[in-house]
Each structure stands twice: as C-alpha cells, then as structure tokens.
Amino acid sequence: MINKLLFQKVDNSSLIVFRVIFGTLITLEAWGAIFTGWIKRALIEPQFTFNFIGFDFLQPLPGNGMYFYYIIMGVFGVFVTIGYKYKWSISAFTVMWTCVYLMQKSNYNNHYYLLILICIFMMLVPANKYYSVDVKQNPAIKEIAMPRWVLLFIILQLWIVYTYASVAKFYPDWLNGTVPQMLMERKKDYWLVGQILQQKWTHTCVLYFGILFDLLVVPLMLYRKTRLPMFIAAIFFHLFNSYVFRIGIFPYLSLAFCLFFFSAEIVHRKFLKEKPFYNKKEVEIPRYSKLLKAFFVVWFIFQIGMPLRHWLIKGDVLWTEEGHRMSWRMMLRSKSGVTSYKIVNKTTGKTSFLKKGDYLTKKQIGSASSKPDVIWQFSQRIKKMYQEKGEEVEIYVNAKISVNKKPRKQLIDPEVNMAEAEYNYFFHNDWILLHEDED
Template identity: 60%
Template sequence: MLDRWLFKRIDNSGLVVFRVFFGLLIAIEAFQAIFTGWVRRNLIEPQFTFNFIGFDFLQPLPGNGMIWYYAIMGIFGLLVMVGLKYRFSMFCYGLMWTAVYLMQKSSYNNHYYLLMLLCMIMLLLPAHRWLSIDAWRNPEIRRISMPRWVWIFIVLQLWIVYTYASIAKIYPDWLDGTFPAYLMKTKKDYWLVGGFLQHPWVRYAIAYFGIFFDLLNVPLLLWKRTRIFAFIAAIFFHLFNSFIFQIGIFPYLSLAFIIFFFPAKTINKFFLRGKKEYYDKGEIIIPAYRNALIAFMAIWFIIQISLPLRHWFIKDDVLWTEEGHRLSWRMMLRGKSGTERFKVVEKGTEDTIFIDNKKYLSRKQLHSLSSKPDMIWQFAQRLKNEFAEKGKDVEVYVEGKVSVNGDKFHPLIDPHVDLAAEKWHHFKHNDWILPSPKE
C-alpha cells in the first residue's frame, strides 16, 4: 500500500514548470537584493551582523564582496531556471542562501526560511528531466513522469506551512482585529488604498480571511470542485500581500506552487505546448533507495511538525519572549516597538558607561534589537568581548521596555542580571526575560 502511494508514476509537467518559475524567482530575489540596496544596507554598511546563535563563523565578505556573492547567486538561479547543471546549480544557490539566512536576522522573515527548505527539497527532485538544457544535451535523462512521492513531498510541506500559519493567528489581538488595525495604520499613506484600509470592517476581513485562507487553501485546491475558487482566492490574497506588504518574490512563489494542483493536460495546454503527450500509465517502480527515502521523509516531516510546537514547552508567551518564534511559520502576527539602554560596569570598580547604540548599529538593527531578547543578549556579548580586547572585565546590564501591537510599554529585561555572564538557552526559557504583562 505504501509503495503504491509513494512510487506510482505520475506526469511531471507540474514539477518541470515549477522549476522554471522557481529558478526565475530565486534569481530575481538575488538580483533585486542588489539593486534595491538590501545587500548594502544589511550586509555591507553594518559593523557586524546578528547571526543565528552558534553560527558566528558566518560573516559577510569584506568590501563589496556580498554584492558579487548575490550576483553569483542570481546566476545560479538562472541556471536552475533553464536546467543547466541543475543539481549543481541548485546546490550552490541553496548553500549560499542558507549561509546568508544564518548570517543575519535583522531582516528575518519566515519566507526566507521557506526558501531555504525549498532549495533543499528541489535539490532532491528530478525537476530537470524535461524542458531543460540538461535534458537537451543528454536525452537519456528525459522523462515525462516522476514518482508520486515528489508531489506528496511538495504538497505536504505546503500544507504544514499554511496550517501552522493559520493556527498561530488564533490569539486575542488577531481575533479582535487589534493587530490588523495596528498593521493597517502603517499603510494609511498608501496611494489609492491607504484610506480604505482604515475602515473598521477591513481589519476583521483581513483577520478572518487570513485564518480561513491559510487553513483551507490546500484542502480546497486538492478538491476538483473547489479548485478554481481556491485559485481565485489565492490570486487575490497573494497579490494583496505583494502590494500592501511588499514582501518580495514570495507571493508569486506561493502562486507558482498552485501548478501542482492542476492536471497535466491543463499545464501542458498553458505552459508546455511542446510536450504533446502526458503520462497516465500509472506504473509502480520501486527504487533501490526505497528505505532510505522513506526514512528521510519521516525524519524531515517529524522535524517540520515538531519545530513549530516547541514554544508550547517554553515558559511564558512566545509573542512576548520570542523564544520559539523563528522556524515556526508565525507570520505577520504582531507589531513590536521597544527601548533599551545598555550599561557597562567594569568589575572591581565603579566605572560605568552607558552605550550609545547608534554608534554600533544600523537603523534596522536598532529596531530589531529593541524587542528581540536573543539579539539583546548577542549585543551584550559583543560589548563584553570589545571591552575584553581593551583589557577590561565588564558586566553588562540592560533596561528594556517593549510595546506589543500598540499597547503600553512594559519591562522586558531584568535590569539586575549581568547578561555578559549569561548563556543562551535554545530550548528553554531564559530567566532574565521578564514575564509578559498578561502572565
């Protein structure tokens, strides 16, 4: 039964067309990061980046090296699109993207994490067996079919992302429209739609359409009778997000995924007119790597299902502490602002220095630092190391307050704890983060 489910051959038109879209979009992502100044603002101008804790060895290249780095990434994206040295190109782009993802988190976005996972997935998939330079140069690899586990892998990963995104929205500030209203206030100056977005009913429409779209989109796409309606809803949802929130390629990447839900005849009609035949034999071919593949998929999806749940096992509210927030599909859930003051005290003396954060950090880093305890801890460690280079053994104290979704400011950091002496705990609560006001 499992073999029939995983290894039955199906038409590969969806995968082939998706590879073309995927390659184009990841190339655009790399090139636009250069031309919009994102690379310069986030990887060149800052004195240092806030890497994921434990990945300090990943640092930006000196000078304008990161511009060349992204240009090379863009070229690899184009090679994925045309299917030239597909697996090598996909591996290189994925490795380079993962390195940048772990290198800085001031511009953290769950979509960046999704792209990292997709690069890993696409590396495994036979997406170059048709409509590729590889298949043109080596006709022996041409195929019009693929094993069904490929389709299952993609769809199940999407389902996990959307489902967790929906569940995460079920909290008071989302359900009563507080956060959508807070978010729309930042868009009031938008041309044409800014005033419209301020209507009270809009916040509730955004709140509940968001919950139900994320929860039902994949199931409705799977059912033939509702597929076209789900497709239309997806177009509206993702284009709205693209225009209002300006989140790069990801709305279009989400639309590209929908191709996996349409039959091969439809895909060939619109995108692969040169592919006159489609596969419908339904053969079951069990590969030699059967057991390894099943084990890999089981481990992959256990991790994907478990990671977003970890915050439930960490003390206090993830919306306040941020512990367990990343890698959890908690997308666009809250708005935070904060203030913090770092005080450095040399041990054995009464010498006290209050740090001017602006001398160290970019505007974006300052904004992220103000409400992210892990980044506050990292900055404290950096100050400790900087003073150690001067021969001074110091303690670092922080007074920090945070406002969530426009609410009152409340203390976030225990001002009596020396953060320079603390260790960061990845999977349990860090006690120097004060309880949320609701707790």
C-alpha cells in the same frame, strides 16, 4: 500499498514548469537584492550582523564581497531556470542562500526559511528531466514522468506551513482586530488604497480572510470542484500581500505552487503542448526507497514538531520570542519601547550608557531593543569589544517593551549581568522576565 502511493509514476509537467518559474524567481530575488539596496542596508552598512546563535563564523564578506556573492547566486538561479548542471546549480544556490539566512536575522522573514525548504525539495526532485540544457546535452536522461511522492511532498509541506500560519492567528490581539489595524496603519500613504486600508471593515476582512485562507487553501485546492474558486482567491490574496506588504518574490512563488494542485493534463495543455503526456500507471521502486521513506518520516516529524516547540517553553512566545522563528508565526505582533545598556567597567569602576547608534544600524537597534536573543548577542559583542581593549565589564539592560501597543513592561531582568548570562536555545532563559501573573 505505500510503494504504489509513493512511487507510481505521474506526468511531470507541473514540476518542469515550476522549475522554470522557481529559477526565474530566485534569480530575481538574488539580483533584486542588489538593485533595491537590501544588500547594502543589511550586509554592508552594519559593522557586524546578528547571526543565528551558534553560527558566529558566518559573517558578510568584506568590502563589496556580498555584491559578488549575490551575483553568483543569481547566476545559479539562471542555471536552475534553464536546467543547466541542475543538481550542482540548485545545491550551490541552496547552500549560499542558507548561509545568508543564518548570518543575519535583523531582517528575519519566515519566507526566507520557506525558500530554504523549497530549495531542498528542488534538490531532491528530477526537475531537469525535460525542457532543459541537461537534456539537450544528454538525451538519455529525458523523462516525461516522475514519482508521485514529488506531489505528495510539496503538498504536505505547504499544508503544514499554511495550517500553522492560520492556527497562530487564533489569539486575542488578532481576533479583536488589533493586529490587522496596526498592520494597515503603516500603509496609510499608499497610492489609491491607503485610506481604504484604514477602514474598520478592511481590518475585519483581513482578520477573517487571513485565518480562513491559510486554513482552507490546501484542502480546497485538492478538491476538484472548489479548486478554481480557491485559485482565484489565491490570486487576490497573494497580489494583495505583494502590493501592501512588499514581500518580494514570495506571493508569486506561492501562486506557482498551485501548479501541483491542478491536473497534470491541464498544466501540460497550457504550458508544454509539444511534450508527450504520460498517462500510464507504472510503479518503479528505486533502490534507495527505504532511505527515501526514512528521510520523509524524519523530515515531516521535524516540520510538524518544530513550530510546536514554544509550547514546551515557559512564557508567552509573543513576549519572550523563544520558539518564534521557523514556526510560521507571521505578522502577529508589533514591539516597541525603550532599551538602555549600562556598562560598568570592572577595571576602572566607571559607569556609562552605551550609544547603540554608534554600533548598530536603525534596523539593528530595533532588534537589539526588543528581541531577547539579540539583546544577549549584543551584550556579548560589547563584552568582547572591551576585552579586546584589556578591560572587563558588567552589562545591565533596562528594556521596557510594549507588545501590540499595550502598556510597557520590563523585558530583561535589570539586575542580571548580561555579560555573564548564558543563552539556552531550547528552554526558557530566566533573565527574560515573565508577567503572566499580572495579566
């Protein structure tokens, strides 16, 4: 039964068309980062980047190296699009994209993590078996079918992402309209729609549509009678996000996912008319089927468990940020406040306050003022800078932070020497103050 579910062959038109769209989008993502100035702002102008903790060895290439890095990534994207040396091309892009993701988090975005997951999916699937240079060079690999697990894998992955994104919104500041209102306040100067976005009815629509779309999009796309209306809603939802929030390729990637929900015959008829349509029901069990099943089990246990980890960590994740990343907690809060770093030089006895602007970009200052893990990393960086001069220091952080425009509260224990503090990735760090008894 399981073997039939996973390994029965189905037409591969949706996967082939998705590969072409996906390759085009990752090419635009890579080369677009050059022309929009993102690489300069995020990877060249900073003196250093705040990497994911444990990946300190990943730092941007010196000089203009990151421009060449992204040019090469874009070339691999082109190769994915045309299906040239496909396995090598998608694998190389995946490694390069993952390295950039891990080397900087001041510009963290859940969609960047999603792209890693989709790249891994594309590494596993036979997306170059038709309409590709690889097939032109080696016709023996040509196929018009694929195992059904390809569809099941991507649909289940998307269901997990969308469901967690919806459930995360079930908290007071979203349900009372505070967060939607704050999101729209920054868009008041937008041409044509700026003032519409400031209306209360708009905030109410964003509130409910944000929850309901994420919660229902996958099940309603799976059901034939609601598929087309849901697809129309998806077009509106993702184009709205593209224009209002300016989040790059991801609204269009999300629309491309819809290919896997429509009948393969429809996709075939619309995009690959010259391709034979596969309508048999053969089951072909590969030699590595047990390994593949084990991978699926581990993968989806991780995908379901990872976003839940913050429930095992003391404190409110909106405040502590512990367990926030890679959990599909998107557009849920805004942080602001005032943070200072007091340096006590143990060698000279002198006390001074660090000027963050001497070391950090504007974007980095925001992270080093409100995100505990970045505050800890910056403290370690300061400590190292003084040690290189032969001096030992104590570092005390006074961070008074507001979440969603609430009254400011102390985020970091001002009595803790952050130069000697340790960071625990899996449990609560006691130097992050909790205020649950005050709420």
